[in-house]
Amino acid sequence: MKQCVHVLRNFSRRAESGRSRSEYVDQLVADIATYYGYNDFLAQKLFQLFPVAEAIEFFEANEVARPVTIRTNTLKTRRRDLAQVLINRGVNLEPIGKWTNVGLQVFESSVPIGATPEYLAGHYMLQAASSFLPVVALAPQPEERVLDMASAPGGKTTHIAALLQNTGVVFANDANKARTKSLTANVHRLGCKNVTVCSYDGREFPKVIGGFDRVLLDAPCSGTGVISKDSSVKVNKSERDFQLLSHLQKQLILCAIDSVSPDSKTGAVVVYSTCSVTVDENEAVVDYALRKRPNVKLVDTGIGFGREGFTKFRGKVFHPSVSLTRRFYPHVHNMDGFYVAKFKVEKRRKPDTSKEIAEQEAAVNDVDMEPTRFNDNEDQEFIEESKRKQMKAKGLRVAPRKKPDVSASV
Numbered sequence: 050m051k052q053c054v055h056v057l058r059n060f061s062r063r064a065e066s067g068r069s070r071s072e073y074v075d076q077l078v079a080d081i082a083t084y085y086g087y088n089d090f091l092a093q094k095l096f097q098l099f100p101v102a103e104a105i106e107f108f109e110a111n112e113v114a115r116p117v118t119i120r121t122n123t124l125k126t127r128r129r130d131l132a133q134v135l136i137n138r139g140v141n142l143e144p145i146g147k148w149t150n151v152g153l154q155v156f157e158s159s160v161p162i163g164a165t166p167e168y169l170a171g172h173y174m175l176q177a178a179s180s181f182l183p184v185v186a187l188a189p190q191p192e193e194r195v196l197d198m199a200s201a202p203g204g205k206t207t208h209i210a211a212l213l214q215n216t217g218v219v220f221a222n223d224a225n226k227a228r229t230k231s232l233t234a235n236v237h238r239l240g241c242k243n244v245t246v247c248s249y250d251g252r253e254f255p256k257v258i259g260g261f262d263r264v265l266l267d268a269p270c271s272g273t274g275v276i277s278k279d280s281s282v283k284v285n286k287s288e289r290d291f292q293l294l295s296h297l298q299k300q301l302i303l304c305a306i307d308s309v310s311p312d313s314k315t316g317a318v319v320v321y322s323t324c325s326v327t328v329d330e331n332e333a334v335v336d337y338a339l340r341k342r343p344n345v346k347l348v349d350t351g352i353g354f355g356r357e358g359f360t361k362f363r364g365k366v367f368h369p370s371v372s373l374t375r376r377f378y379p380h381v382h383n384m385d386g387f388y389v390a391k392f393k394v395e396k397r398r399k400p401d402t403s404k405e406i407a408e409q410e411a412a413v414n415d416v417d418m419e420p421t422r423f424n425d426n427e428d429q430e431f432i433e434e435s436k437r438k439q440m441k442a443k444g445l446r447v448a449p450r451k452k453p454d455v456s457a458s459v
């Protein structure tokens with residue numbers, strides 16, 4: 050691998066005669082896949098995100114655990130007080146960084162950090178630093194109505210509740226009912242009194258309830274930002290998984306936008322985040338939302354660091370404002386890979402024609418896969434598959450899959 054990287058950094062001077070650049074790249078990606086244990090498809094997909102030498106840093110960082118971090122629950126204590134109590138118990142810790150005033154990094158501990166009396170009393174949440182970011186961007190204000198559309202197990206819900214100072218209301222939704230148990234447990238442990246837990250498919254909003262000041266969509270994703278925590282991602286994701294996820298994310302983001310009241314005096318904000326680093330799940334979804342909902346615009350996340358989102362990627366061109374979105378990487382920021390985009394929602398211009406009205410209404414169920422084009426029948430198959438999964442998750446009976454119509458293809 051080192052030899053290939055060396056050559057690719059100065060190809061014209063170092064390449065063996067007769068060997069093309071793409072031969073070296075193919076060799077390097079194959080070696081990465083073998084050495085780090087990825088399937089070829091994912092190794093290639095992740096490799097494409099970075100310049101050659103940086104790609105190796107990214108794959109290397111995925112082999113190392115990120116720092117253990119906790120978030121102070123300001124509904125029950127202050128960071129300084131919590132730090133002191135934990136130090137007295139033999140925990141070696143330090144504030145995370147200037148960008149958060151509630152995070153602590155734990156270096157070592159003589160007690161299990163997930164079972165101290167302070168943990169059980171809800172004084173803190175064990176939470177990755179990257180998970181604070183979407184809520185920092187959301188910046189909820191006291192008395193607001195907030196929807197956390199995919200919220201289990203509640204790291205971000207409880208953070209939102211704390212920033213609301215237990216005023217207003219947080220609708221904490223998750224399509225997976227089983228996961229709402231841990232969500233409810235965390236809501237109780239942390240003493241959040243302004244949270245309503247519910248379990249709908251996010252695509253049912255805003256029909257279920259709408260008119261929120263702010264909506265967080267911490268979307269279901271492939272988890273390519275958290276490979277150091279879950280190495281199964283290295284081998285269990287295929288191209289089809291990314292297509293299905295991107296499709297679902299596009300549907301959910303439109304519903305998140307439509308659930309916000311543009312008349313909100315304090316908010317009218319949507320934050321979209323994933324713990325994935327792929328463009329399909331991030332910039333492509335955000336760009337899709339900008340195209341389908343002309344009443345939204347991207348704004349600064351307010352996080353203050355992070356790499357700019359891509360405005361161009363492998364032949365795809367996104368809206369220039371996508372550079373306002375932020376990417377976080379394990380090898381750069383020493384936190385899980387993450388992506389955060391913040392939208393401001395404005396009043397919808399009245400659609401001029403009935404055709405426009407129909408188009409706006411249909412967009413959620415009829416996600417186009419642009420700029421990559423897909424066959425409509427295939428799309429239908431993905432939608433059906435995703436509906437089946439949702440029904441199964443809700444414990445509903447699912448009809449057997451339809452057999453493909455072989456006669457039609459002969």
Ligand SMILES: C[S@@+](CC[C@H](N)C(=O)[O-])C[C@H]1O[C@@H](n2cnc3c(N)ncnc32)[C@H](O)[C@@H]1O
Nearest residue numbers: 199200201202203204205224225250251267269
């Ligand atoms: C990244 S996790 C959310 C983590 C959570 N925000 C937190 O901070 O603890 C994504 C969640 O989306 C939920 N989910 C998947 N499909 C969904 C859908 N169609 N509607 C709503 N939630 C969905 C999953 O059950 C999962 O809990």
